[in-house]
Amino acid sequence: MTSQLEIKNLHVSVEGREILKGLSLTVNQGEVHAIMGPNGSGKSTLAYTLSGHPKYLVTDGEVLLNGENILELSPDERARKGLFLAFQYPVAVPGVSMANFLRLAYRSVHGNPSKPESRREEVLSIPKFRKMMREKMAMLKVDESFATRYLNEGFSGGEKKRAEILQMAVLEPEIAILDETDSGLDIDALRVVSEGVNLLRGPKLGLLVITHYQRILNYIKPQFVHVLVDGVILQSGGPELALELEEKGYESLVKGDSHV
Amino acid sequence: MPARRLARSGIRGLYWVSETPSVCTITTNFLRFRGVKFRGRFKQAMTQALSIQTQPLVSAATVEQISNSRNEPAWLRKARAEAWAVYEQTPMPTLNDELWRRTDISTLKLDRLSSAFDAPSATPTQSVDELPEGLKRMLDVGEAEAAGYLAQVDGGAMFNWLNDDLRAQGVIFTDLETAAREHAPLLRDYFMTSAVPPTYGKFEALHGALWTGGVFLYVPQGVKVALPFRAGIWQQTARAGLFPHTLIIADAGSEFTYIEAYGSETQPEPAMSDHAVELFLKEGANLTFVTLQNWGRHTYSLGAQRAMLDRDATLQWVIGTLGSKVTKTHHEIFMLGPGSTGNIHGFYFADANQHLDHHTQQDHFAGHSTTDLLFKGVLKDKARTIYQGLIHVHKNAQRSDAYQANRNLNLSARARADSIPGLEIEANDVRCTHGATVGQVDDEQMFYLRSRGLSEAHAQRLIVEGFFEPLMDRIPLESARVKLREAIQEKLGAF
Numbered sequence: 001m002t003s004q005l006e007i008k009n010l011h012v013s014v015e016g017r018e019i020l021k022g023l024s025l026t027v028n029q030g031e032v033h034a035i036m037g038p039n040g041s042g043k044s045t046l047a048y049t050l051s052g053h054p055k056y057l058v059t060d061g062e063v064l065l066n067g068e069n070i071l072e073l074s075p076d077e078r079a080r081k082g083l084f085l086a087f088q089y090p091v092a093v094p095g096v097s098m099a100n101f102l103r104l105a106y107r108s109v110h111g112n113p114s115k116p117e118s119r120r121e122e123v124l125s126i127p128k129f130r131k132m133m134r135e136k137m138a139m140l141k142v143d144e145s146f147a148t149r150y151l152n153e154g155f156s157g158g159e160k161k162r163a164e165i166l167q168m169a170v171l172e173p174e175i176a177i178l179d180e181t182d183s184g185l186d187i188d189a190l191r192v193v194s195e196g197v198n199l200l201r202g203p204k205l206g207l208l209v210i211t212h213y214q215r216i217l218n219y220i221k222p223q224f225v226h227v228l229v230d231g232v233i234l235q236s237g238g239p240e241l242a243l244e245l246e247e248k249g250y251e252s253l254v255k256g257d258s259h260v
Numbered sequence: 261m262p263a264r265r266l267a268r269s270g271i272r273g274l275y276w277v278s279e280t281p282s283v284c285t286i287t288t289n290f291l292r293f294r295g296v297k298f299r300g301r302f303k304q305a306m307t308q309a310l311s312i313q314t315q316p317l318v319s320a321a322t323v324e325q326i327s328n329s330r331n332e333p334a335w336l337r338k339a340r341a342e343a344w345a346v347y348e349q350t351p352m353p354t355l356n357d358e359l360w361r362r363t364d365i366s367t368l369k370l371d372r373l374s375s376a377f378d379a380p381s382a383t384p385t386q387s388v389d390e391l392p393e394g395l396k397r398m399l400d401v402g403e404a405e406a407a408g409y410l411a412q413v414d415g416g417a418m419f420n421w422l423n424d425d426l427r428a429q430g431v432i433f434t435d436l437e438t439a440a441r442e443h444a445p446l447l448r449d450y451f452m453t454s455a456v457p458p459t460y461g462k463f464e465a466l467h468g469a470l471w472t473g474g475v476f477l478y479v480p481q482g483v484k485v486a487l488p489f490r491a492g493i494w495q496q497t498a499r500a501g502l503f504p505h506t507l508i509i510a511d512a513g514s515e516f517t518y519i520e521a522y523g524s525e526t527q528p529e530p531a532m533s534d535h536a537v538e539l540f541l542k543e544g545a546n547l548t549f550v551t552l553q554n555w556g557r558h559t560y561s562l563g564a565q566r567a568m569l570d571r572d573a574t575l576q577w578v579i580g581t582l583g584s585k586v587t588k589t590h591h592e593i594f595m596l597g598p599g600s601t602g603n604i605h606g607f608y609f610a611d612a613n614q615h616l617d618h619h620t621q622q623d624h625f626a627g628h629s630t631t632d633l634l635f636k637g638v639l640k641d642k643a644r645t646i647y648q649g650l651i652h653v654h655k656n657a658q659r660s661d662a663y664q665a666n667r668n669l670n671l672s673a674r675a676r677a678d679s680i681p682g683l684e685i686e687a688n689d690v691r692c693t694h695g696a697t698v699g700q701v702d703d704e705q706m707f708y709l710r711s712r713g714l715s716e717a718h719a720q721r722l723i724v725e726g727f728f729e730p731l732m733d734r735i736p737l738e739s740a741r742v743k744l745r746e747a748i749q750e751k752l753g754a755f
């Protein structure tokens with residue numbers, strides 16, 4: 001069965017203020033969707049809400065992952081069901097090494113406690129995990145020192161973004177949300193990271209790429225582009241919509257109450 | 261060993277009993293003595309015998325008894341008697357004393373403690389195999405190499421070993437009782453004379469009167485030792501009052517590491533450890549001193565530790581506190597020579613009803629000296645911690661550089677951390693910084709970790725481990741680090 005993320009009429013408030021005002025969107029495994037929209041329109045709010053951040057209060061609507069409502073699930077349960085969020089602003093956790101953290105995360109997501117003798121032991125042995133991690137680091141051209149460095153601590157903006165994609169590569173989610181992964185990356189890094197994401201692309205991964213710039217979409221080619229304005233999807237279209245937006249800006253869309 | 265036939269009580273020639281009740285426990289139904297149960301008439305007789313011979317641990321008679329049983333030389337006898345006199349003259353600290361304001365010691369019943377130093381558990385052995393399991397584990401026996409081992413149970417020296425090459429180079433690593441016999445001149449100069457004299461305080465005076473066992477480590481001039489010296493101090497006999505003492509002299513230019521650990525299994529009845537640590541670093545000496553406390557939850561852990569640094573000496577000092585019911589310890593560093601450097605790293609993790617109170621003092625007497633102190637603590641449940649620190653730069657200590665920080669991570673709304681940093685500066689050309697924080701687990705860190713699939717408990721564990729991690733780097737032995745991590749995980753709860 002293929003995975004599917006289905007967002008229906010989602011209303012979300014933060015600190016008493018409604019940010020998402022009836023947003024609907026469906027992402028199937030194997031598809032790439034891009035979301036563009038002005039600052040403050042609610043893109044990160046959508047990303048956080050899908051991941052289960054406790055600050056974001058869902059007042060109406062549903063989010064289904066493979067038909068199951070995930071809004072009642074904790075963030076870790078959602079992750080174990082195959083959801084991944086690459087943060088716009090990754091959080092530093094001092095004293096926790098990336099390698100140690102990722103191994104624990106991998107074990108949480110892929111380990112099956114009810115079948116201890118299964119494939120798990122093999123995959124989760126420390127040397128095997130290290131090998132797998134090193135391969136993914138090489139693929140994303142992430143320096144080896146990252147494995148022993150503390151999680152996001154002292155990472156440059158671009159390094160943090162790269163580290164997010166490394167985590168995604170290791171954890172192998174079914175639905176991934178990339179929240180402005182491109183911002184903060186230099187031109188070369190953008191190419192490397194995008195190529196890395198493309199290697200992960202395939203029939204098993206559904207991608208939701210949040211961005212302000214068309215450039216990343218040249219690498220990670222979306223089938224669908226959505227424009228989020230003031231808490232709703234104002235318009236959806238193909239890749240050409242991103243180009244049009246880049247040229248004309250959001251103003252034109254908002255004013256000419258156009259073609260939804 | 262002072263033992264007496266139970267002739268007086270009417271049971272002739274049957275059993276031996278020590279003059280202290282330390283090896284007996286009396287319960288309502290029967291009396292157990294060395295594993296044998298007594299009921300009825302026998303119980304009554306035994307109880308009588310014991311009460312005849314019972315004498316409180318904290319008494320002038322015990323002081324004398326220790327001196328007699330060890331055949332102590334006159335100077336040591338005198339030192340004990342003088343310490344006892346100071347003890348008697350010094351009032352018990354109360355909540356009105358500045359350094360005791362947040363720790364109520366009145367719950368400690370000194371008259372219920374027993375002496376344990378002549379208990380069978382404190383009998384010397386030639387084999388590490390005979391040490392209590394917990395003590396063996398603490399010492400990493402068979403896991404890590406060491407320059408020497410010293411193990412003590414209930415205030416008696418049980419096991420001692422020193423590498424032969426080091427012995428040939430003049431290194432001394434033995435218990436203090438032996439050192440008092442074999443190295444009297446050294447001991448007379450250093451033992452409780454300047455670092456922790458009996459006049460330091462009520463419990464230090466008591467310590468001076470009642471200490472037994474003890475650790476003495478002397479490393480001669482220029483001797484550098486790569487492997488660590490290890491000491492393990494264990495309590496086993498119920499209601500024991502222990503007085504562990506560590507005296508280390510690092511002679512000029514010497515370089516070595518010493519790791520000591522205090523521990524016991526939790527017991528139903530309260531026990532006490534009233535310890536003293538005296539460190540002397542001569543010119544250019546370089547000492548790494550690690551002290552880890554993991555007493556059972558029945559223990560009052562009191563003590564004073566002071567390091568004296570001469571010119572260009574360097575001390576790496578790691579202090580770890582995980583165990584005990586109540587801890588109240590002083591940790592002081594005296595910068596006596598220019599160019600001396602002290603790095604002090606403390607950590608504590610308090611859970612349940614633990615009450616851990618650390619007091620530190622950085623005393624700069626000489627200029628161009630540097631101290632850098634960081635104490636980090638985690639609290640859980642209904643725990644209470646106190647950190648009180650003082651940087652004192654004396655008049656002539658120009659160009660001193662002192663740093664002091666205390667950071668607390670509070671995992672529970674019912675726990676409370678007090679942090680009282682302090683500065684007293686009499687010189688005008690110095691650099692001093694201090695800071696204190698008490699914080700909770702960061703929600704955004706928590707969410708970030710959980711969004712990767714880690715359960716709340718796992719995420720919390722990672723955050724706490726991460727909080728302590730920079731201090732772990734300071735512990736010079738992998739096996740000790742592993743044990744500490746295990747202890748921390750145990751405190752966080754099983755997953």
Ligand SMILES: Nc1ncnc2c1ncn2[C@@H]1O[C@H](COP(=O)(O)OP(=O)(O)OP(=O)(O)O)[C@@H](O)[C@H]1O
Binds near residue numbers: 042045046
């Ligand atoms: N945790 C929060 N607390 C308070 N307000 C918030 C919070 N998160 C979002 N908001 C508010 O919700 C609105 C939408 O924010 P959001 O971060 O979702 O925008 P965005 O589309 O991601 O913007 P950007 O392009 O700048 O990243 C903003 O007005 C923001 O101030």
Ligand SMILES: [Mg+2]
Binds near residue numbers: 045088179180
């Ligand atoms: Mg955003």
